[in-house]
Amino acid sequence: MTLIARTAETLERTAEALRSATGVPVTTVAADFNSDAGREAALADCPEPDILVNNPGVRQTPGDFRAWSRKDWQYWLDVHFLSSVQLIQSVVPGMCKRRFGRIVNMSVSFIKFPQVGFAHSHAARLALSGAVAAMVRELVPFNVTINTVCPGLFDTDALHTNLRGHASRANTSYEAIVEDRLKSCPAGRFADPSECGDLIAYLCSAQAGFMTGQNIVSDGGVYQGLF
Numbered sequence: 404m405t406l407i408a409r410t411a412e413t414l415e416r417t418a419e420a421l422r423s424a425t426g427v428p429v430t431t432v433a434a435d436f437n438s439d440a441g442r443e444a445a446l447a448d449c450p451e452p453d454i455l456v457n458n459p460g461v462r463q464t465p466g467d468f469r470a471w472s473r474k475d476w477q478y479w480l481d482v483h484f485l486s487s488v489q490l491i492q493s494v495v496p497g498m499c500k501r502r503f504g505r506i507v508n509m510s511v512s513f514i515k516f517p518q519v520g521f522a523h524s525h526a527a528r529l530a531l532s533g534a535v536a537a538m539v540r541e542l543v544p545f546n547v548t549i550n551t552v553c554p555g556l557f558d559t560d561a562l563h564t565n566l567r568g569h570a571s572r573a574n575t576s577y578e579a580i581v582e583d584r585l586k587s588c589p590a591g592r593f594a595d596p597s598e599c600g601d602l603i604a605y606l607c608s609a610q611a612g613f614m615t616g617q618n619i620v621s622d623g624g625v626y627q628g629l630f
């Protein structure tokens with residue numbers, strides 16, 4: 404297993420936790436997922452992956468779309484669309500040859516009910532879901548699947564950065580925003596990150612070979628749509 408993130412220290416700590424929990428060999432690549440060199444370094448470490456999880460963990464806060472330049476939009480397309488697509492392009496030929504491949508893209512539940520202030524992120528993530536929808540039927544005959552996980556509010560550092568951004572934009576306190584979000588979540592809590600990991604583990608399993616091209620929401624009942 405190869406892990407990629409920019410900070411060597413936290414990356415190594417995570418790798419060690421995985422090694423001692425599973426006994427699986429884990430290597431780390433301290434690099435930027437959004438650079439060609441970073442993705443090349445990850446592929447050099449693990450040239451023939453059977454599983455790819457694209458998790459562009461960029462912290463984002465809400466903003467005013469009127470102020471964004473073409474360069475800003477291009478940045479978000481790189482982060483949430485092109486970096487993942489390029490890795491998918493690199494790994495699917497080998498997966499098809501080996502007749503096994505599982506790819507999971509991390510997105511957000513809000514692609515199904517977009518939020519004010521997040522046009523940059525929603526647009527780029529929807530581009531990825533759209534591109535994947537057009538790819539999957541060519542891959543599933545080879546037992547290669549691509550699915551998208553759309554989380555609601557999971558208790559990570561990024562969540563709290565995001566909630567602070569909402570508080571500042573709404574000119575209210577962080578505590579008031581937390582209370583509001585918990586009230587509007589039928590489950591009445593933020594999820595543990597392991598609940599997302601469990602869903603990804605299923606989608607990457609041999610048992611999930613008949614499921615592809617799906618955008619799966621896990622948000623404690625916030626999203627009320629049927630599809």
Ligand SMILES: NC(=O)c1ccc[n+]([C@@H]2O[C@H](COP(=O)([O-])OP(=O)(O)OC[C@H]3O[C@@H](n4cnc5c(N)ncnc54)[C@H](OP(=O)(O)O)[C@@H]3O)[C@@H](O)[C@H]2O)c1
Pocket residue numbers: 407408409410411413434435436437458459460461462509510511512553554555556557558559560561562
């Ligand atoms: N938490 C939620 O409630 C929630 C909800 C919906 C969607 N999501 C989405 O899920 C994804 C992960 O979120 P999270 O909450 O786990 O975020 P997080 O707590 O901020 O963790 C993000 C991880 O990604 C790494 N990372 C960030 N930028 C990177 C880059 N350019 N290259 C390589 N690694 C990078 C970070 O390490 P380094 O900083 O060391 O690189 C860190 O390990 C994000 O796309 C987020 O938008 C999260």
